[in-house]
Amino acid sequence: MDDLPITPKPLTDEERATYEWQTWIPDFGEESQEKLKGASVLISRIGGLGGTVAYQLAAAGVGRLVLAHAGNVKPSDLNRQLLMTHEQLGKPRIESAQRRLNDLNPRLEIVPVAENISKENVSRLVGEVDVVVDCAPLFEERFLMNSEAVAQSKPMVECAMYDLQAQLTTIVPGETPCLACLFPEEPPAWKREFPVLGAVSGTVGCLAATEAIKLIAGLGETLAGQLLTMDLRTMDFHKHRVARRADCEVCGS
Numbered sequence: 001m002d003d004l005p006i007t008p009k010p011l012t013d014e015e016r017a018t019y020e021w022q023t024w025i026p027d028f029g030e031e032s033q034e035k036l037k038g039a040s041v042l043i044s045r046i047g048g049l050g051g052t053v054a055y056q057l058a059a060a061g062v063g064r065l066v067l068a069h070a071g072n073v074k075p076s077d078l079n080r081q082l083l084m085t086h087e088q089l090g091k092p093r094i095e096s097a098q099r100r101l102n103d104l105n106p107r108l109e110i111v112p113v114a115e116n117i118s119k120e121n122v123s124r125l126v127g128e129v130d131v132v133v134d135c136a137p138l139f140e141e142r143f144l145m146n147s148e149a150v151a152q153s154k155p156m157v158e159c160a161m162y163d164l165q166a167q168l169t170t171i172v173p174g175e176t177p178c179l180a181c182l183f184p185e186e187p188p189a190w191k192r193e194f195p196v197l198g199a200v201s202g203t204v205g206c207l208a209a210t211e212a213i214k215l216i217a218g219l220g221e222t223l224a225g226q227l228l229t230m231d232l233r234t235m236d237f238h239k240h241r242v243a244r245r246a247d248c249e250v251c252g253s
């Protein structure tokens with residue numbers, strides 16, 4: 001794919017020191033760090049999966065993070081949602097997340113949206129960013145994000161998990177299959193509450209964050225056109241080539 005139209009932002013000496021170890025990565029360097037600083041990423045839901053994505057992107061210095069997640073912190077969030085803290089129980093998730101991310105990296109702009117992705121907000125939120133990371137548990141939200149990302153030609157990292165199984169792909173509109181190519185209909189088994197271990201959602205979140213950083217920096221090869229499936233019960237990882245469907249209702253011709 002072509003480089004994303006991101007305007008790099010020059011680093012301060014303090015930022016140069018903070019990100020020093022990652023600028024040693026061959027093919028990355030200060031030029032890519034400036035792109036991360038100039039980039040904006042939308043993360044839908046900041047639970048076990050999206051919270052880890054946000055934490056890693058904040059640590060890496062992605063300049064602007066738009067986070068969408070409604071609701072208050074519950075005790076059952078705390079086995080995996082590492083942006084939520086015990087003393088925030090009963091208070092908005094998005095506040096806890098913003099505080100944790102700013103504690104880690106006060107240089108960033110965090111845009112907290114105390115709503116889940118909906119028909120009303122999806123166009124505006126996708127329009128604000130360079131890259132979308134979809135971590136929503138429900139297909140209704142995933143399909144909305146997918147349609148909007150395709151319509152606005154924004155790349156989207158798509159990740160999902162259940163139990164100890166997970167999958168990850170990167171959707172580049174016009175080049176790769178979209179989510180509706182892979183799932184023409186909502187899989188009936190998916191529900192909002194599901195078995196999950198924080199180490200598993202965190203693993204998938206770290207992989208998704210790596211994909212987002214690669215997209216922004218033009219680093220390495222993304223999972224564009226490939227679906228990575230993982231079973232952490234057996235540690236089996238497989239990459240599958242996936243194809244566009246000509247009759248796809250979202251991206252088909």
Ligand SMILES: [Zn+2]
Pocket residue numbers: 177178179180181182244245248249250251252
């Ligand atoms: Zn499609």
